Amino acid sequence: MRAVVQKSFGGPEVLEVVEAERPKPLSGEVLVRVRASAVNPVDVAVRAGAFPLLGEPPFGVGWDISGVVEEAGPGARFKVGDEVYGMPFFPRAATGYAEYVAAPSRQLARKPASVDHVHAAAIPLAALTAWQGLVQAADVQAGDRVLIQRAAGGVGHFAVQIAKARGAHVIAVASEGRRDFVRGLGADEVVDYRTTDFTDVVTDADIVLDSTAQGDRSLGVLRPGGTLISVLEHGDAALIERVEAAGRRFAGISVEPDYAALEAIAELVDAGRIRPYVEETFPLAEAGKAHELVAAGHVQGKIVLTVE
Template sequence: MRAVSQNSFGGPEVLEVVEREKPVPAAGEVLVRVGASALNPVDAMVRSGALPLLGEPPFVLGWDISGVVEQTAPGTGFAVGDAVYGMPRFPGEAGGYAQYVTAPATQLAHRPATLDDAHAAALPLAALTAWQGLVGAAQLAAGQRVLIQRAAGGVGHLAVQIAKARGAHVIALASTPRHAFVRDLGADEVIDYRHTDVTRTLREVDVVLDSTGQGERSLRVLREGGVLVTILEHRDERLAATVTAAGRRFAGISVVPDGAALAEIAALVDAGRLRPHLAATFPLAEIDKAHRLLDEGTAQGKIVLTL
């Protein structure tokens, strides 16, 4: 099979398409023929060596996948030919930039019936991050006010939709050129963070989904008893203590695979309440171009590889 590997840390130029043996599923796993694999910011950090989750190269990047079950075993809940999607093994090596992937069956779900592989692959890591933060940790409820940072990005644009599906009042931060996009997602208020200091203008927010690494600033807009959900500072004990001392709740999120949550996310998609936006798609052979776009950090929505 074809896969994308790297022999050293570095920029997009270290990524190369190679031939590898097709993986063999172990007990409780399925073999998936991958139709598409999405990129996430963590991919670039691992590629460069800034976040050495996978140890030293060589390794195959990629976690978000969508495809078709090619081999399975009794008791997995899947049959050969089933369309599935997921984020297997994170933060371990899943090898998602490849034509075939093995995955624990519990970490997959049936692909949303209304999506193709490219759109389905765009969901798992970003949607699970938003879901585990807003639904799991914050227990976001109807009528609550939630602030979503980077609302036009991979996690943000899905978080806006998940929050609206929960019946929340959504305040979204995005640059002015992206306001129409974010409003179309369902945001009730959209603020240009470059021209407005929300820590001066916003108060009494129930939940903040912080993806900027500036949790102490975000704390200023929360009501007493409100929840700070932070993605980048999830292990910051000092921040956690500061939030608790201020009478708010700290919820640090490090996304984990969850097939049951993916099934609920798929139900939202098929009900017309959640849809991923694709910034760009690339064939596997253009992996370097895909990672250059990822490195720019300006993509509106998700970047996807098609196989």
């Protein structure tokens, strides 16, 4: 099979397509013929060596996949021909930029029927991050005031829609150029971070989803008893202590595979409550170009690799 691997840390040019042995599913696993694989900021950080999650190269990056079950091991929860999606093995290596991935069947869910593989692949890591923070950690409810940083990005654009699906009042932080986009996702208010400091205009938020490592500043807009969900500072003991001393709750999110959450998200997608947005696609051989775009930091929604 073809797979994208890297033999050293470095820029996008270290990503290369090689011929690799097709994995064999073990008991409880399925072999997925991958149709699409999304590119996330964590992929870029791992490739560059800025986040040495997988140790030293060689290895293959990529986690988000959508495809078709080609082989099922004994006891697997899917059968050959089922369309599935997920984020297997994270934070361990999954080598998701490949024609085939073998994964535990309980780390995958049935693909939303209403979207194609490209849009399904855009969902898992970003939407699970938003879901595990907003729903599982903060238990967002109707009427809650929710501030979402980077609302037009991968995690953010799902977070806006998940919060709205739960009946929350959503305040989105995004550039003026993304205003119509996040409004279309359901945001009730939009704060242009380029001209306005969100701490000057937002007060008494029940929940803040912070994916910008601005925990202390986000803390200042929370009401007493409110919840700070941190994506990048989840292990910051000093920040946790300051949040709790201020009478607020801290929820650090390190996303993990969760088939039940993926099933719930798929239901919302098929009900028209969540729509994944894909800004651009690239073939597997151009994974480096996709990484360049993600590394630039201004992607609206997600970037996806197609695997033909």
